[in-house]
Amino acid sequence: MSVTTAAPIQALEGQLSPGALVTDLDVVDSYAFDKALFCSAGQAMGLVRARTVDDVVAVMRFATEHHIPVVTQGARTGLSGAANAIDGSLLLNVTTMNEIVEVDEVNRTCRVQPGVINQDLKTALADHGLSYPPDPGSVAISTIGGNVATNAGGMCCVKYGVTKDYVRAMTVVLADGTVTKLGRATAKGVAGLDLAALLVGSEGTLGTIVEVTLALKPxxxxxxxxxxxFPDTESAGRTVTEYMSSGAAPSLLELMDGPTVGMVNAYGHFGLPDDLGALLLVQSNAQGAGAMDELETFRRIAESHGGTEVFVSDDPADSEMLVAARRAVAPAMEKYADERGGGELVDDVCVPRSALGEFFEKLADIDARFDVEVATAGHAGDGNMHPSVVFDAGDEDQARQAQEAFAAIIQLGLDLGGTITGEHGVGFLKREWLGHELDAGAALMHQRIKEALDPLGILNPGKMLG
Structure with a gap:
C-alpha cells in the first residue's frame, strides 16, 4: 500500500468538529503508544479527537481518498501495541465520544458511545438496579469501545462471561466511511451472519465502532x-481444576503467586500473608446457603491439594479489601519493575482449566531457565494467566532473555491446547504468533474478510491482521 504522507491534511479540518484535528507533533506523539513494551511506533501525521459520528465518517472518507492508514484508539490502556501509531497515519481517538445514550430497564440493555469508561457505566447502571459484569483490571480507566475491540474480560468472567457475551448490536463506520448497524437489540435473532460478533476483538482492523448496545444483568x-x-502454584492450579469440575460456580476465582503477593503488599500494605507459594481468592454470590456451600467445597478441595490455610469471610469490607489487592497487581508490578530497570512484559496466555497444574509446573522451569523474574497473577477460574517478565530494560542481555522467556510462555500455552491471548489482544506484540495458532483454513478466512472490509488495507495495518 502506498501512503501519501503529503496529503493535504489541513483540508480535513473543515470537515471536522472545531478543534478535533491536532497536527502539533508534540501532542500527536504523546498519543503514539499504548502501554505495551517492545512495540514500535511510527510518526503519525495527525490526531483526530472525534466528537461525533460525522467526525469519524469524515476521517475515513479522507483516508480512503488519500490512502492514509488510520489507527483507531480509545484510552490506550492496552498491552499489545494495537493502538500504536504507524508512519504517515492518522490517529483517530474516540474517547471524547463518551455519552451513555440510553438505559432500557425493561429490556435490560443500554446504548453507549465508545469512549464511556467501564467503571462510569457500572456506576450509572447501579442507579437503575442493573449491572454490566465484564470488569477488566483497567476497569477504572479503559473504555467500552476498547473493551469491545479486544473482547476484554476480567475477574467476573468465570461466572458472567466476557465482553462478547454482552454485545447485542453496534454502529460501525467502515473503511470507506459507510455507516452501518450490526446485530440487533433483541435477545434472540439469527437473520444473517453475526457480523457484530465479528467486530468484537477485531482491534480496529475491520471498522470503527461508534456505538454499542449492551445486554445487562440485574x-x-x-x-x-x-x-x-498454598505452598506452590502447582497445587493451587490443581485445586482450581478440581474445584471447577465439582460443579461450583464462583463469581470470582483469582490467583496470585508468592512474588506477586509480595509486590502487592509492598505497594499498598494490604497485609496479605507472606511466605507463600500462591494465593487463591474465591468469591461466591450464590443465593441462600449456596454461597457458603461453594466456599466450603473450596476449603475441602484446597486442603486435599496441600492448601495450608483457608479463610472464609462474609464481611463486605474484607471482600472489598481483597478485591482491591487483586486489582493492585498491575500498578504494584509496574512499581516493582520501575525500581529494577523498568522492564515488564505482561503475558496473557489462556489454557484449559484442566491443564493449570501442568502449566505452573512448566512455567517454573521457564522461570529457572532465564536470568529474569517471572511473577504470575490471573483469572484462574478461566485458565487465563498473566505471567509478567520483569527485567532491567537497560541491560541488553536481560532484555533479550525477557523476550525469549515471554515467547516460551506463549509457546507453553499453545502446547497445552490454549491460546496466545485471552483478553489483551494480538496487536503488534503478538502478530507473529497469530499464525502459530491459526491453521491454514482459518488464516485464509481472516485474510479474505480483511480484504473484503478493508480493500486498501488502511485500517490499523501492521497489527493483528497485518
Missing amino acids: ALPPPITAVGI
Missing part, C-alpha cells in the same frame, strides 16, 4: 469471600 448480589494459601 444488580449482582453481594458475595462472600474465601482465601486459600
Whole structure:
C-alpha cells in the first residue's frame, strides 16, 4: 500500500468538529503508544479527537481518498501495541465520544458511545438496579469501545462471561466511511451472519465502532469471600481444576503467586500473608446457603491439594479489601519493575482449566531457565494467566532473555491446547504468533474478510491482521 504522507491534511479540518484535528507533533506523539513494551511506533501525521459520528465518517472518507492508514484508539490502556501509531497515519481517538445514550430497564440493555469508561457505566447502571459484569483490571480507566475491540474480560468472567457475551448490536463506520448497524437489540435473532460478533476483538482492523448496545444483568448480589494459601502454584492450579469440575460456580476465582503477593503488599500494605507459594481468592454470590456451600467445597478441595490455610469471610469490607489487592497487581508490578530497570512484559496466555497444574509446573522451569523474574497473577477460574517478565530494560542481555522467556510462555500455552491471548489482544506484540495458532483454513478466512472490509488495507495495518 502506498501512503501519501503529503496529503493535504489541513483540508480535513473543515470537515471536522472545531478543534478535533491536532497536527502539533508534540501532542500527536504523546498519543503514539499504548502501554505495551517492545512495540514500535511510527510518526503519525495527525490526531483526530472525534466528537461525533460525522467526525469519524469524515476521517475515513479522507483516508480512503488519500490512502492514509488510520489507527483507531480509545484510552490506550492496552498491552499489545494495537493502538500504536504507524508512519504517515492518522490517529483517530474516540474517547471524547463518551455519552451513555440510553438505559432500557425493561429490556435490560443500554446504548453507549465508545469512549464511556467501564467503571462510569457500572456506576450509572447501579442507579437503575442493573449491572454490566465484564470488569477488566483497567476497569477504572479503559473504555467500552476498547473493551469491545479486544473482547476484554476480567475477574467476573468465570461466572458472567466476557465482553462478547454482552454485545447485542453496534454502529460501525467502515473503511470507506459507510455507516452501518450490526446485530440487533433483541435477545434472540439469527437473520444473517453475526457480523457484530465479528467486530468484537477485531482491534480496529475491520471498522470503527461508534456505538454499542449492551445486554445487562440485574444488580449482582453481594458475595462472600474465601482465601486459600498454598505452598506452590502447582497445587493451587490443581485445586482450581478440581474445584471447577465439582460443579461450583464462583463469581470470582483469582490467583496470585508468592512474588506477586509480595509486590502487592509492598505497594499498598494490604497485609496479605507472606511466605507463600500462591494465593487463591474465591468469591461466591450464590443465593441462600449456596454461597457458603461453594466456599466450603473450596476449603475441602484446597486442603486435599496441600492448601495450608483457608479463610472464609462474609464481611463486605474484607471482600472489598481483597478485591482491591487483586486489582493492585498491575500498578504494584509496574512499581516493582520501575525500581529494577523498568522492564515488564505482561503475558496473557489462556489454557484449559484442566491443564493449570501442568502449566505452573512448566512455567517454573521457564522461570529457572532465564536470568529474569517471572511473577504470575490471573483469572484462574478461566485458565487465563498473566505471567509478567520483569527485567532491567537497560541491560541488553536481560532484555533479550525477557523476550525469549515471554515467547516460551506463549509457546507453553499453545502446547497445552490454549491460546496466545485471552483478553489483551494480538496487536503488534503478538502478530507473529497469530499464525502459530491459526491453521491454514482459518488464516485464509481472516485474510479474505480483511480484504473484503478493508480493500486498501488502511485500517490499523501492521497489527493483528497485518
